[in-house]
Amino acid sequence: MDAAPRMRVNGVAAAAVGAADRGLAYGDGLFETVRFVGAGAPLWARHMERLARGCARLGLPPPDPALLLREARAVGEGLDAAVVRITLTRGEGPRGYAPPAAPSPTRIVAAFPPPPPRAQDYRDGVRVRTCGLRLAEQPRLAGLKHLNRLEQVLARAEWNDPAIAEGLLLDAAGRVVSATAANLFAVLDGELVTPALDRCGVAGVARAEIMAVRAVREAELKPDRLAAASELFLSSSVRGILPVRAWDARACAVGPVTRALQRHWRELGFPMEAG
Amino acid sequence: MDAAPRMRVNGVAAAAVGAADRGLAYGDGLFETVRFVGAGAPLWARHMERLARGCARLGLPPPDPALLLREARAVGEGLDAAVVRITLTRGEGPRGYAPPAAPSPTRIVAAFPPPPPRAQDYRDGVRVRTCGLRLAEQPRLAGLKHLNRLEQVLARAEWNDPAIAEGLLLDAAGRVVSATAANLFAVLDGELVTPALDRCGVAGVARAEIMAVRAVREAELKPDRLAAASELFLSSSVRGILPVRAWDARACAVGPVTRALQRHWRELGFPMEAG
Numbered sequence: 365m366d367a368a369p370r371m372r373v374n375g376v377a378a379a380a381v382g383a384a385d386r387g388l389a390y391g392d393g394l395f396e397t398v399r400f401v402g403a404g405a406p407l408w409a410r411h412m413e414r415l416a417r418g419c420a421r422l423g424l425p426p427p428d429p430a431l432l433l434r435e436a437r438a439v440g441e442g443l444d445a446a447v448v449r450i451t452l453t454r455g456e457g458p459r460g461y462a463p464p465a466a467p468s469p470t471r472i473v474a475a476f477p478p479p480p481p482r483a484q485d486y487r488d489g490v491r492v493r494t495c496g497l498r499l500a501e502q503p504r505l506a507g508l509k510h511l512n513r514l515e516q517v518l519a520r521a522e523w524n525d526p527a528i529a530e531g532l533l534l535d536a537a538g539r540v541v542s543a544t545a546a547n548l549f550a551v552l553d554g555e556l557v558t559p560a561l562d563r564c565g566v567a568g569v570a571r572a573e574i575m576a577v578r579a580v581r582e583a584e585l586k587p588d589r590l591a592a593a594s595e596l597f598l599s600s601s602v603r604g605i606l607p608v609r610a611w612d613a614r615a616c617a618v619g620p621v622t623r624a625l626q627r628h629w630r631e632l633g634f635p636m637e638a639g
Numbered sequence: 640m641d642a643a644p645r646m647r648v649n650g651v652a653a654a655a656v657g658a659a660d661r662g663l664a665y666g667d668g669l670f671e672t673v674r675f676v677g678a679g680a681p682l683w684a685r686h687m688e689r690l691a692r693g694c695a696r697l698g699l700p701p702p703d704p705a706l707l708l709r710e711a712r713a714v715g716e717g718l719d720a721a722v723v724r725i726t727l728t729r730g731e732g733p734r735g736y737a738p739p740a741a742p743s744p745t746r747i748v749a750a751f752p753p754p755p756p757r758a759q760d761y762r763d764g765v766r767v768r769t770c771g772l773r774l775a776e777q778p779r780l781a782g783l784k785h786l787n788r789l790e791q792v793l794a795r796a797e798w799n800d801p802a803i804a805e806g807l808l809l810d811a812a813g814r815v816v817s818a819t820a821a822n823l824f825a826v827l828d829g830e831l832v833t834p835a836l837d838r839c840g841v842a843g844v845a846r847a848e849i850m851a852v853r854a855v856r857e858a859e860l861k862p863d864r865l866a867a868a869s870e871l872f873l874s875s876s877v878r879g880i881l882p883v884r885a886w887d888a889r890a891c892a893v894g895p896v897t898r899a900l901q902r903h904w905r906e907l908g909f910p911m912e913a914g
Binding site for chain 2: 371373378379380381382383384385386387388389390391392395397422423447449451453454459460461462463465472474476497500501502504505510511512513514515516517518519520521524536544545564
């Protein structure tokens with residue numbers, strides 16, 4: 365048994381939530397997955413910014429970031445590294461879609477071990493495939509990390525070959541959007557570009573960090589355009605900067621922009637695997 | 640306190656589910672809301688058919704309908720009438736979208752009091768509005784009653800005037816799809832029509848019952864076409880057949896097709912309010 369309880373629900377060590385919670389009933393809520401290194405989370409402020417934006421868009425009272433940080437540190441206590449998932453729902457309420465006028469949100473903070481380090485993935489790159497599922501366009505929810513994730517579940521269920529790290533998702537119009545659990549960047553004619561996320565997709569905090577430190581253009585990217593990229597990489601708050609070495613049958617080179625961002629990730633304090 | 644526990648989780652009287660349940664984490668599951676009259680549920684078989692279809696499409700092991708019926712009767716014991724919500728999730732699993740190869744689904748069966756009877760709604764009809772939110776088109780999920788319901792929550796949050804019973808939802812192309820928690824039917828040139836649900840929307844069991852007993856054409860319905868309807872009504876497994884007497888600023892008459900289906904609902908065994 366762990367010494368520290370690894371999950372808190374509304375501040376109390378617990379492993380369960382009310383079965384009438386709207387997070388379960390309707391996916392009515394948001395989440396963040398935060399990579400901790402010891403007691404620190406280099407992208408913490410960006411997670412809190414996205415969570416606040418999501419609360420504003422869903423009409424949820426925003427949580428206190430200082431409280432969340434205390435709880436995240438408590439559930440991760442004693443771990444060298446952890447992924448802390450923060451889930452915020454609209455709480456319990458009467459049956460029916462109508463949100464309660466004065467919701468009492470449910471706050472779940474849970475620590476998990478980080479994915480096993482695979483240094484070769486960061487050095488040589490990973491393989492990705494193109495998913496068959498097409499993301500639906502819903503501007504009202506685009507960019508948010510909300511709890512309605514059946515599209516990602518179905519897309520991720522399309523393959524189980526462990527040699528394939530991720531799946532690229534297109535929208536119904538055939539534009540590349542992201543991977544199932546990471547954002548996508550490409551270097552095209554020397555320019556760093558990433559898909560716009562105003563119709564669908566999750567605007568990752570790692571993506572926001574990259575856009576804060578590099579010139580990045582948001583663009584519509586069809587697969588044939590992406591095929592001309594000199595570099596392709598994935599960004600994720602949990603996994604950092606992952607070069608893509610193969611996309612379907614196409615081989616990709618790992619290039620200098622990817623390496624520079626991996627260095628930036630190490631300078632932020634993220635560990636070894638990121639480079 | 641009630642004599643009978645009104646909720647069971649995996650067969651055991653309980654009010655909580657594991658906070659790591661994929662139903663909460665990702666909305667990875669399905670639900671049914673079943674109207675019981677005493678120990679009977681006139682549309683039970685249709686609920687079980689839809690649940691089985693949803694399980695097949697999401698790759699969930701289907702539950703045993705006989706077990707669900709026993710549990711539904713147990714949570715509703717002693718109630719003259721109840722709405723029983725059955726929620727089925729992919730259960731707990733490791734963090735990440737990839738569904739476990741051998742999931743242990745979570746089964747939640749809970750009884751609620753039915754909505755208060757409002758005889759005048761069934762006699763005179765209800766008012767509905769047009770929602771601003773547009774439903775996204777996702778053929779992989781269309782028709783299912785899955786747990787990803789943020790669109791319905793946001794649409795239902797658009798009004799709080801209790802005089803308005805429902806909101807009509809359009810898709811991004813401007814086609815009418817349904818109400819937030821009911822299907823929509825119209826009589827057009829003497830023909831009963833309802834929107835096709837192959838792109839978005841929930842294929843209700845009340846809708847299925849109507850289509851089994853009447854000739855119904857599934858059609859693309861734009862608002863200007865709907866405005867020519869001689870009758871408009873909503874169908875819901877919980878609320879039955881609700882005539883629409885006003886849609887935005889437009890008044891609607893309650894007609895013979897609506898009345899015939901209300902009679903059919905009473906013949907099925909549903910109560911008083913349905914006519």
